[in-house]
Every structure is written in C-alpha cells, then in structure tokens.
Amino acid sequence: MCSTSSPAKEAPSTLFSSLPDDIVISVLARVPRRYHPILSCVSNKLRSLVSCSELHKTRSLLGKNCFYVCFENLFDPSKIYHRWFTLTEDRRLVSIPFPSPPEPHSGALMVGHDIYFVGGYFNHPTRSMWILDSRSGKFRQGPRSLVATRNAAVGVVDDKIYVSGGVSEAEEIQAQLFDLKTQTWHVAANPTYRLQNCGMSVVSLSLDKKIYVRKFAYVMAYDTRDGKVDHIKLPYEELSSRDVCLIDNVLYVHYEDDGLMWCNPKTKEWRVVCGLELNKAFFCLAMAEYNGKLAFLWQKVKKQDKEIWCTMIALCSSGLEIQGRVEWSNYVGSVPPHNDFLHCLGRTD
Incomplete structure (x- = not known):
C-alpha cells in the first residue's frame, strides 16, 4: 500500500x-x-x-521621513521661547507653529508622528513625560515615569522607550522602560555602569538591541537585555559636533581636523570616511539620519543672524572603507543671533 x-x-x-x-x-x-x-x-x-x-x-514619497529642528531663544531669560523648523524636499528649513516644550531640555526622540520629551536636566530631575503630536502641533502629558531622571540616555528598541541612568545613586531603579503599546512604565535592566550627565543619546535600530550615548571621551552602549554597558573610546574627547550618529549599525562623529569618522561598534576601531572634503571653517550643530543619508547641520554666524546650512552626505560601505559623497550643501534658513540649537529629531518608524 x-x-x-x-x-x-x-x-x-x-x-x-x-x-x-x-x-x-x-x-x-x-x-x-x-x-x-x-x-x-x-x-x-x-x-x-x-x-x-x-x-x-519610497518612504520619502509616502511621507515616512520627517526631520525637525528646534532652536531656543535665550535673549531674555524671563521670556524663553522655542522655534521649530522642518527640512523640506526643496532643501529649506520651514518654520512650523509647534509650542515650546514644557521640559525643553529633556531627552527627546521621535516615534511615528509623536515627539517624546522624557525626564529633566542638570539640577532639575523629573518624572514627567510630554508628547508632541507633530500632526496637530499639540502637547499631551504622558504617564509619569517610575523615578525622576535628568540627563539620562534615551532610546527606542522593540516598541519600547528605554531611559537609562540619570538618577540618584541611592535609587534602586537605575533604568526604566515605557511600553509604547500598553502606555505603561516598567523596570528595565540596571546598567552595569552609571550613565550620568550623558551627552546626546542615539536612537539605536541595530540588531544588538543597544542604546548608544556619548559621555565625554567615550560612546557607551547600554544593552537593554541585561544592562551591560560597553565602552567605545572616541579618537579625541572634543568633537566639533555634540552628536554621535548611528546609521546602518555604524557610528559617526565629526572632528574639525580629521573630518567625518566612522566606527563599527563590534571592532571599536575608528576610521576616516573617505572621499569627503568638508569645509573645516564651520561650527557643526547636529548630525542625523535623513532618507538613509547623513544630514549635517552647521551654522555661519553673521552680525544680524545665524545662517543655517545643511550638507547631505551619501555613505557607501566597501569592506574596510566607507566612502562619503556630498550630494548637496545649501543654505537652508536663518535664525536670530540669540537663538541656540536645541534638538534635531527624525522619525524612527
């Protein structure tokens, strides 16, 4: 049969x-x-x-790529306000009527259409979370975190916002997460190294489920699974940009003398991006991913205003080298001289 x-x-x-x-x-x-x-x-x-x-x-045509920049007016400390801009396809920073953040110096990141402001800064720790809907331009208050934080490392991994460090040594909870689906806070794995007074957090979309953050002469990677913190030493402590940018699992930093440099987090070896000739006579405001490229914001200070320029860099990996090519470099807008750069945010979805 x-x-x-x-x-x-x-x-x-x-x-x-x-x-x-x-x-x-x-x-x-x-x-x-x-x-x-x-x-x-x-x-x-x-x-x-x-x-x-x-x-x-294709993502750009579908409106999936958004890019927002926020400046803070410091001319009158009693009347501090904020100016928001978005980078358009025709290479201009266009003003948008977003309100001033209730906690402007919080850790900030964008998920979908929402911009999240988490924790406080310096001597102002807080449990507050504020959420700005970029479609309506309105703020709403989110659930309060488990413990107050300041200058913490903030990043997104698997539909969860992780907030690591930035709390008192006496606190039992040193890391916490906000579940975007359930809208609830939970305890996360405590970091093996104290993440205090961090620089600019980097939203990590890599496979290793780590959040990268700059602190002085190091980039530190917080593993959201077990709390292990790995150290990647920077080539030099002083950057011409405050940012460390992560694109396609590669870290990027910028120095006035050496230019744009890259590092594979696994090898921890820094190399210069080949083929780039960037103007060294500028002050870099921020670096961020935009449509798979590196958007490089910098300024020229004039008597009457600050000119904001953007250089868009395409990156191509070829084994042990990464080639960079400037696709365009344009003046994109101006702000008053007393306006200082505060946030540069792109969508992570």
Missing part, C-alpha cells in the same frame, strides 16, 4: 522574497523601521533591500 503525503508548503518568507523587488520595497516602506533589523535576518535579499536607496526614496 502506497503512502501519500501532501506536498510541503513553501515558507511564507520564501514566497515573499520571491516577489519582484519593486513590490517588496513597496511593502517594506510601510513597515516601521524598528522592525527592519528583524526582517534583514530573514534572507540575503531582504537584508539588501532594507538598506537600499530605493526603499528610502
């Missing part, structure tokens, strides 16, 4: 990968970016498409 067996079903991931590239890209563009690292593990084809330029272009 012959036995019969039903034909094996083809795995859904195989079926999906067999679709034409343009269809797969159209689907991937609608998937939040925080899931891209998981998708890149499915197949070599998906890994390639997740990082391709066509995906970034």
Whole structure:
C-alpha cells in the first residue's frame, strides 16, 4: 500500500522574497523601521533591500521621513521661547507653529508622528513625560515615569522607550522602560555602569538591541537585555559636533581636523570616511539620519543672524572603507543671533 503525503508548503518568507523587488520595497516602506533589523535576518535579499536607496526614496514619497529642528531663544531669560523648523524636499528649513516644550531640555526622540520629551536636566530631575503630536502641533502629558531622571540616555528598541541612568545613586531603579503599546512604565535592566550627565543619546535600530550615548571621551552602549554597558573610546574627547550618529549599525562623529569618522561598534576601531572634503571653517550643530543619508547641520554666524546650512552626505560601505559623497550643501534658513540649537529629531518608524 502506497503512502501519500501532501506536498510541503513553501515558507511564507520564501514566497515573499520571491516577489519582484519593486513590490517588496513597496511593502517594506510601510513597515516601521524598528522592525527592519528583524526582517534583514530573514534572507540575503531582504537584508539588501532594507538598506537600499530605493526603499528610502519610497518612504520619502509616502511621507515616512520627517526631520525637525528646534532652536531656543535665550535673549531674555524671563521670556524663553522655542522655534521649530522642518527640512523640506526643496532643501529649506520651514518654520512650523509647534509650542515650546514644557521640559525643553529633556531627552527627546521621535516615534511615528509623536515627539517624546522624557525626564529633566542638570539640577532639575523629573518624572514627567510630554508628547508632541507633530500632526496637530499639540502637547499631551504622558504617564509619569517610575523615578525622576535628568540627563539620562534615551532610546527606542522593540516598541519600547528605554531611559537609562540619570538618577540618584541611592535609587534602586537605575533604568526604566515605557511600553509604547500598553502606555505603561516598567523596570528595565540596571546598567552595569552609571550613565550620568550623558551627552546626546542615539536612537539605536541595530540588531544588538543597544542604546548608544556619548559621555565625554567615550560612546557607551547600554544593552537593554541585561544592562551591560560597553565602552567605545572616541579618537579625541572634543568633537566639533555634540552628536554621535548611528546609521546602518555604524557610528559617526565629526572632528574639525580629521573630518567625518566612522566606527563599527563590534571592532571599536575608528576610521576616516573617505572621499569627503568638508569645509573645516564651520561650527557643526547636529548630525542625523535623513532618507538613509547623513544630514549635517552647521551654522555661519553673521552680525544680524545665524545662517543655517545643511550638507547631505551619501555613505557607501566597501569592506574596510566607507566612502562619503556630498550630494548637496545649501543654505537652508536663518535664525536670530540669540537663538541656540536645541534638538534635531527624525522619525524612527
């Protein structure tokens, strides 16, 4: 008697990968970016498409890429206010009527259409969370955190906002997380090294589930799974930018003398980005990912105002080297001379 067996079903991931590239890209563009690292593990084809330029272009056409800059007016301490801008496709910073943040110096990051302001700064720790809806331009108050923080490391991993450090040594809870789905706070793994008075936090979308933050001469990586903190020594302590930027699992910093440098967090070795000739006679305000490229904001101080310039850099990895190419470098807008840069935010979804 012959036995019969039903034909094996083809795995859904195989079926999906067999679709034409343009269809797969159209689907991937609608998937939040925080899931891209998981998708890149499915197949070599998906890994390639997740990082391709066509995906970034499609996301841009769908309005998935947003870029906001906030300046703080310090002319009159009794009347501090904030000016918000967005970078448009025609390479201009356009003013938008967002209100001043209730806690302007909090750790800030953007998830979807919402901008989250978490904790306090310097001698002003707080449990407050404020959320700005970029579509309506209105603030709402979020649930209060478990403990008050100041100058903490803030980042997003797997639909959760992690807030590590920035609390008193006496506190039992040294790290906490906010679940974006349930809108509730929970205790996170305590860091093995105190993350106090951190610089600019870096939103990590890498596979290692780590949040990267600069502190003085180091970039530190907080592992959200077990709390382990790894140290990556910077080439020099003083940067011409306050930012450390993470794009496609590669860290970037900028120095006036050496220019743009990159580091693989696993090897911890810093190298100069090849092929770039950036103007050294500028003050870098911020670096951030924009459409898969590195947006480089810098200023020229004039008597009447501050000119804000943006240089857009395309990055290409080739083994042991990363090549950089300036796609454009333009004047994008001006602010009054007493306005100081505060935040540079891009969507993480």
